Amino acid sequence: MAWDPQSYELFQAARLRPGHDLIAALPTMHPDRIVDLGCGTGRLTRMLADRYPAARVVGIDSSQSMLAEAARSQSRVAWELADIGQWKPTQPADLIFSNATLHWLPDHSRLFPRLLCALKAGGVLAVQMPRNFDAPSHALMRDVAAQGPWAEKLAGKLVHEHVQPPRQYWRWLSPVCSSVEMWETEYLHExxxxxxxxxxxxxxxxxxxxxxxxxxxxxDFLATYRDRLRQAYPPEKNGNTLFPFRRLFLIARN
Structure with a gap:
């Protein structure tokens, strides 16, 4: 997909807050190699590099435009263009970090065990994914897509079923991990x-x-969708809009 760094950087503080929370929850560790899968514009990747100054840090993304924006800020991070769905490490990592990326990929029953296999013994997989797909923001998007003259063109384009309930990840990971920590947070963005x-x-x-x-x-699509969003998310008295957003966090150690 054609990611636009300028559009993604809007509401920067709200978008970055879950990633900050995931970094803050990481266990005590002294990693030699860190991989950020789906690094985007690299803000969180650079935070990881600052937190672990002895580690080699690699940021991987499938968007050339996002990586170009990441590289505009000087850092010691190595930026790599790759399809994270097919990514295989050249050497095992101590920490694989992924913020708001893996929900785009299918077949998590295979994906998450494969990522664990890319870790060193005792390595950590830290993931944050949106689990907000039944909220009006996404449900209305699917409804408008299915009901308009564009329905045939958009069939299968808005699949939001990859992210499973937390218990399912625990069932996949707990038999092969020494520890699995998981939680959900619903942020109320203003x-x-x-x-x-x-x-x-x-x-x-x-x-x-x-x-x-x-x-x-x-x-026409955007006008229809916009009208329905205005009903679902009316502005408050101060003119701002409240946007609840649920996210799933997972930290697994092999």
């Missing part, structure tokens, strides 16, 4: 601006629509 929820999802979940529809057809 967003400013006009139609801020639409602006938020344009940078992420709405990308398949933006890549599939063009011209007047896209504008």
């Amino acid at each position: 967003l400013d601006g006009t139609d801020p929820v639409l602006t938020w999802v344009r940078a992420t979940g709405l990308l398949p629509v933006l890549e599939t529809l063009k011209g007047a057809e896209l504008e």
Whole structure:
């Protein structure tokens, strides 16, 4: 997908907060090699490099534009372009970190054990994924996609079923890990601006629509979706909009 760094950086503090929380929850460790899968513009990757100054840190992403933005800020991180769905390490890592990325990939029953195999003995897999796909922001997107004249074009484009309930990850990982820690947090983001929820999802979940529809057809879709979002997320008295967002956190040690 054509990721836009400028769009993704909007609401930066709200987007980064879960990643900060995941880093803060990491266990005491002294890693030699860290891999950030789906590093995006690299803000969290650089935080990991600062926290673990002795480690070699690699940021991997499938978007050249996001990596180009990451490389604009000087750091000692090595940036690599790769399809994280097919990624295989050249050597085992002490920490594999992934913030708001793995929900794009299918077949988690195979994906997560494969990532564990890419760790050294005693290594840590730390993951944060959205689990907000039944919220109006995403449910309305699917409804509009299925009900309009664009339904055939968008069929299968908005699949949001990859992320499983927490217990399922525990069942997959606990038999092969020395420890599994898992929790969910629902953030209440206060967003400013006009139609801020639409602006938020344009940078992420709405990308398949933006890549599939063009011209007047896209504008009609966005107008319909915008109207329904305004009903679901009306502005508060101060003019800002409250946007609840649930996320799943997982830290597993092999």
